[in-house]
Amino acid sequence: MEIHEIVDEMMEEIVVAPELKERILDKTVRAGQVKKGFFHQAGGIRRSMVLAAAAILFLMAAVTVTAVAVKRWNRNAVKNFPATAEQQEELLEEGYADNLSEREAGDEEILSATDNGITVSVKQTVSDGYCLYIYLEVEAEDNLELPVAMDIITFGESDMGTGFPWTDGSGGSRGIKDDPRKCGYGWYCIGNEQVDVNGRMIGCHLKDIEISEAETGKLYVVEGEWNLQWSGSNSIGEKVIEVNKTLQEEKGETRLKKLYISPLSYKLTYEMDEGLEADWNHEWKTVMFHMKDGTVFDPSNEMRDPYRTKKQQIEFFGRVLDMEEIDSIVIGEGEAAVEVMME
């Protein structure tokens, strides 16, 4: 029996309830009528009250903004790489994050490049010693007839001169829904060894953008070349834990050595038995972060695979982890799992 048959049969009771259907219709096809009716019935006084309340809210928001000038990441980047307001401020101050959309280009920096009617700009970076996240925005000129709404699939050819050799894009069209001619693109880079990019010029050469039309999935290629470069920024400090424990698995032993943890990633170093080394590419270690509030953070639940070699495994969280809140780290699965307490 095929999976789709099994799922349909086993979930035959999971159906759209009439109330849910009504709720959806209220919020879609009937929404316009409801809004119009409200203001018709509201009349003079209620309408004035609504407008007055809106004015008060606007004033309150303005006062709040004036009083607290807090540093933030690029707002579209945050939708792609989640971080609370507090975490954004902290990581900017500690040098992990750089909001390039908020500053002028320095000497030799090219933060934005245009070719063939398409502008590519670097807006935000988030980086520690082993991982670098780059958020790019791609924008089409107003008079350019691009597909109605676009998703970036990938840059046909790319050379990321970052010092982090292993790279992967993570799709586009994140958070710029209001503007179909704009698209965000997150790029994850991971390195074998610790990389210090502070003060170094990071170069990014992109050739030909592959675009998927958001609604149909139809593919297009926009030919062109875009060269960006900017002065790098990262924080290479991390917490180092001496693990010195052995993970006893069916196929052999893995001697766990050190765990390097930052708010953005971890690196686990180890030595494997020969039997395990043969299959190292598939046999990565599960690393779970048990938090003080009882929740468990499993970085491999994010959409990226860990980067691993026969000697180490590195995983980019794709979000910010509060290191103060980590209680313990569990490496491996089942009875063989090893627990390391966060000191």
Next chain:
Amino acid sequence: MNMATKYIASAKEMDAAPKPDIEQMIEEHGDFLLRFCTLYLKDKMLAEDALQDTFIRAWKKQDTYRGEASCRTWLTKIALNVCRNYLRSPWSRRIEVTDFWELTEGRDGGYGQVDSRLDVMNAILQLKEKYRVVILLHYYEELSVKEIASIMGKKEATVLTQLKRGRECLHKLLKEQA
């Protein structure tokens, strides 16, 4: 004028394309999408919210639907993005449901004889998110690797690898359950 312009469809073509009818879409694809969201999010209540958000987005974007992809694929892509946003939200709670009956509120009546099917459902729930989603898209939605790569914004090679690993994990889990 330039390379980008030669790929677009004309405004006339867009006007001619049939516009989706939300009520009809709920009738035809609602159950399927709700099941997809439930298995992806591992939470029935959250899945109902996701379904609602999916149709609200589809409603707002209906003018851009050109009928070139199947309606179900178009809606699946929207649902996928909605679910991903839910899971990526810093406020989202990590859901560790691995038992199918827990997900479906303990309705196990009548399924006593279908242990192997239950094993498959439990194994799907135990898969990591990245494998669960490609397995569901390929084997439940029956999308091709190319279509999955397109709607997930991933390379085809990445999708192939994740499908392979997802299948391996499924086999391993089913073997353990047996």
